[in-house]
Amino acid sequence: MKMSKKDDLFDSKADEVIAKCVTDVPPTSFFLFAGAGSGKTRSLVECLEVIRDKSGPKFSLNGRRVGVITFTNKACDEIRSRLKYDELFEVSTIHSFAWSLIKSLNHDIKGWLEENLKKEIAELEEKERKGRAGTQASKDRINAITSKRERIANLGQVRKFIYNPDGDNPERNALNHAEVIKITASFLTERPLMQSLLVNRFPILLIDESQDTSRELIEAFFLVQSKLKDRFVLGIIGDMMQRIYTAGKMDLGTNLPEDWETPAKRMNHRSCHRIIKLVNRIRKPVDGQEQRPRSDKGEGYVRFFILPADIEDKPAQEHECCRLMAEVEGDDGWLDPGTNVKTLTLEHRMAARRLGFLDMWDALKDVNRLKTGLRDGSLPGLRFFSHLILPLIKANEKKDSFALTSIVRKNSPLLEKDTLISCKSGQKCQVESAKAAVDSLVELWKDGKSPTFMQVLDSVYQTGLFRIPGVLIPFAKPAEEGAEESQEEDKRDNLVAWRKFLETQFDQIERYSQYVQGEARYDTHQGVKGLEFPRVCVVMDDSESGGFTFSYEQLFGAKQSKTKPKPGKETSIDRTRRLFYVTCSRAEESLALVAYTEDPEAVKKHVLDEGWFKEHEVVVISRNAA
Structure with missing residues (x-):
């Protein structure tokens, strides 16, 4: 289909406004409303290119940079790539940026x-x-x-003090994530010298996904801008309807200073017409903002499937919903949801159950110091299995001797240069020891066996094939009876969790690794900020998710809230409506919504009364039919 030039230029006025804001003398701060699929990353990069062309040499001469804060490391990488890794721009997450300001203090x-x-x-x-x-x-x-x-x-x-923006920071001299944010906000708010330090280093600061950026820091940046407005540009980019975390500033975008510019991008370049109609309808009671679809996009498909909360074999039901989508659309892509459909669950545990790594997930999920690393796969104890053992086993299965040998040569202490030099029995003997160690490890999978993580760890430790991460050493070496119980409470909880993990099956690690790397069929509702997919299946199931932050049953009219709304405070329905908006707006071409409920008829009546769907778009699947 031919692209529409008119649609491409629909929001060009907004881009012109923000480019003028950052290059005027004195500069002007701004809030750019950028809805789902509006091309805000492109606008941000174009704005930065304007700064580079007009102010780059001057900034470089004075040792100044342009600060760009965005929400994820992946988004940082995308922006850096588009800017050809120009050192004029400091592109980072909010935690990394905050730490860069205070780490020497x-x-x-x-x-x-x-x-x-x-x-x-x-x-x-x-x-x-x-x-x-x-x-x-x-x-x-x-x-x-x-x-x-x-x-x-x-x-x-x-x-x-030390700090890792991407880890759990258990060291005694480490700051945690919340402390870095609070300290930076406090210093910026209370110390004029810190305010000057920020402005001198970063005369221009642009914040993407601002709706989910820490309220304390956003307010601190606003304060600095109000005091030093002739020297400091604050550019806020975001959409409050896409705020899905509670730490953000609730009223961001309202009551802005009179001298701020407030351009808006209203074209949705991502989704087909039917999907945009749906998200506009979902949003209408909140702020009435409406997006416009591209003229060169098709109509698209939406279906809302309603199933009993206690129906059996939910993954099979979701697969059937995908089959029905293929039937409705004539799109065979839905017939292979594992490859062609992005399925969104409310929390990680739902994905772990469906993908088959629930046992290892449950073993580690309740220890606070492990939660971040478990969610992103950065725990050294997990990476030992996912990035070292798993590739070796896969190489052996494929009979890829080159890959297998490469892994061992690169990582095994048995083949390190110093070891080979000092080996009295000769290098050949040491190589044979390494081969024997590999053979001993792969033997665990012989005749279709499925070893536990503990068995794998024990084999590696006994042969010395690889170095064992510190967190796993207590389980590799023989320990005194009751050693775990004698530890401090937080360390004991940590050890108990790791032991439970090691007693589960190793074959989970591949599915877990695919999930945390974004390569699996499943992702969470919250984990797809800024992403888009041709086919999206959203699974909504309060009974599986646990917690009280979100409630699809309330949003869909099946249950009433037990607490009275407090003036000025958001409700579970408010939060869930925003999350529903975010998940629906990820779809480019077609969208399947799968809602499990205790009251199917009430849900059907509610979604039709709200005007979200037409009668033929709502499919009730009964227990008997399933």
Whole structure:
């Protein structure tokens, strides 16, 4: 289909406005409304190219850069690539950017931490004084007070603080994610010197996905802009309807200073007409903002499937919904959902159940210090299996001796240069030892056997084939009886979780690895910000998700909220409506919505009354039919 030039230029006025904002003297700050599929990344990159052309040499001469904050590392990589990795631009996530501002201020960080910890202890002590002794809540408060006092006592030994924006930061001298944000916001708000430091380094700061950026930091940036507006441009890009995390600033985009520009991008370049009609209808009660579809896009397809919450074999039901989509559209792509359909679940555990790595997920998911690394696959104990053992086993299965040998040569201490030089029995003998170690490992899969992670770990440790990550060493070496119980509580929980993980089957690691790398059929509703797919299947099931943050049953009229809405506070329905909007707007061509409910008829009536769907687009699948 021929692309429409008119559609391409539909929002060009907005691009002209923001380009003028960042190049005017004095500059003008702005809030750019950019709805789903509106091409905001393209607009951002074009704006940055204008800055490079007009101000690049001057900035470079004065040692200044343009700050660009976006939500994910993947988005950072995309923007850097489009800018050809120009060092004029500092493109980073909010945590990385915040850390870059404060990481050299060790003395100030220490002072802030001590004061904040004392304040938190005082609050906990007051709650303990008012609360009931002997309860689990009381025990948790006492443990937290003890932990915070120990941390204060250890601050004197810290010479330099460390922080990993992409990890869990368990070290004693490490800051956690929340602390980095709070410290940076506090310094920017209260210290004029810090404000000047920000503006001198980054006279222009553009924030993408601003609706989910930390409220504390957004407000701090607004404060700096109000004080130094002639020297500092703050460009905010976002769409409040796509705010899906609670840490964002709820009223962002409203009550802006009068001298700010507020351009808008209203063309949706992503989705077909029927999908845009749906998301416009979902959004209407919130702010009335409407997007326009491209004239060269087709009509597209939407179906809303309603199933009983207690129906058996839900993955099979979802597969049947995909089959019905293929039948309706005449699109065989739906017949292979594992390859051609992106299926969105409300939380990771739902995906783990459907993909077949639930046991290993459940073993680790409840330990706070492991949660981030479990979700993104960065835990060293997991990477040992996913990035070292799994590739070796796959190479062996494929009889790819070159790949297998390469893995061993690169990673095995048995074949390191120093080991080979010092080997008294000769290098040939050492190579044979490495081969024997590999043979011993792959033997675990002989005759269709399926080993546990523990069996794999034990084999590697016994032969010395690879170095064992520190977190797994307690399970590789023989330990005294009750060693786990003798550890501090947080370490004990950590060890118990890892032991449970190691007792599960190794064959889960491949499916887990595909999932965290975004290569699996499934993703979460929250994990697809900024992404798009030709065919999308959204699975909505409150009974499986757990928690109270979202409720599709309430949004779809099957249940009433048990709590009375508080003035100025958002409700579960508000949050779920936004999440529903985000998931629906990921689809380019066709969209299947699968809702499990305790009251199918009430849901059908509600979605028709809301005008979201037409009668023929709603399909009720009964228990008997299934």
